[in-house]
Amino acid sequence: MLTGKHIIVTAGPTHEPIDPVRYIANRSSGKQGFAIAGALAALGARVTLIAGPVTLSTPPGVDRIDVETALEMSTAVDAALPADAAVMVAAVADWRVAPSPQKIKKGANGPPILHLVENPDILAALARNPRRPRLVVGFAAETEHVVDHARAKLARKGADWIVANDVSGDVMGGDANTVHIVSTDGVESWDKLPKGDVATRLAGRIAAALD
Numbered sequence: 001m002l003t004g005k006h007i008i009v010t011a012g013p014t015h016e017p018i019d020p021v022r023y024i025a026n027r028s029s030g031k032q033g034f035a036i037a038g039a040l041a042a043l044g045a046r047v048t049l050i051a052g053p054v055t056l057s058t059p060p061g062v063d064r065i066d067v068e069t070a071l072e073m074s075t076a077v078d079a080a081l082p083a084d085a086a087v088m089v090a091a092v093a094d095w096r097v098a099p100s101p102q103k104i105k106k107g108a109n110g111p112p113i114l115h116l117v118e119n120p121d122i123l124a125a126l127a128r129n130p131r132r133p134r135l136v137v138g139f140a141a142e143t144e145h146v147v148d149h150a151r152a153k154l155a156r157k158g159a160d161w162i163v164a165n166d167v168s169g170d171v172m173g174g175d176a177n178t179v180h181i182v183s184t185d186g187v188e189s190w191d192k193l194p195k196g197d198v199a200t201r202l203a204g205r206i207a208a209a210l211d
């Protein structure tokens with residue numbers, strides 16, 4: 001059980017505005033992150049779910065904070081500390097644009113050039129934070145060399161576990177997921193499971209680790 005434990009979960013995409021009517025986004029549905037938040041709450045945890053723009057209802061017993069951009073998500077994660085664990089499932093946009101205050105008009109100058117700026121890595125920053133949760137879990141969406149890339153991400157980001165998933169098929173928006181749990185102890189590969197079952201199993205593993 002996770003009674004008395006506080007766990008932060010990030011989920012969904014982020015939207016990075018280009019101007020007041022347009023934005024950069026990605027295909028994350030938020031389903032896996034919301035399922036994990038619900039499974040952790042079902043085990044008795046106090047869960048703060050920091051959600052990008054999605055059309056999902058809040059799982060029972062979960063405190064939800066809605067954000068739009070990566071910068072807002074980063075601020076919300078800091079504000080939610082301290083926590084015993086953090087599960088960073090969000091597909092955070094890697095880049096943002098310095099947004100135009102007015103709608104960009106089509107003009108004689110041709111298509112606008114978008115100058116991209118790198119967003120902060122929320123997971124890596126949390127792993128190095130003096131208030132780091134005891135257990136920091138990241139996700140890795142990969143389309144090739146899934147486990148190798150996840151191992152590299154584990155080291156680069158300073159997470160305790162990386163849950164690697166192969167997104168080359170219809171995972172994004174779909175209802176099932178094939179994941180590998182990568183840690184310094186090795187790799188555990190799970191069969192293809194409904195996202196709800198991935199969430200339940202992962203929540204059980206987190207409860208065991210925090211025990």
Ligand code: CTP
Pocket residue numbers: 010070088089090091092093094119120121122123124137138139140141142153
């Ligand atoms: N992540 C984050 N902040 C970012 C980018 C990613 O917190 N600005 C987190 C995600 O929530 C996830 C993990 O980092 O837990 C890996 O995300 P992924 O998109 O797979 O990795 P990237 O760092 O973007 O690496 P790449 O795009 O090169 O694969």
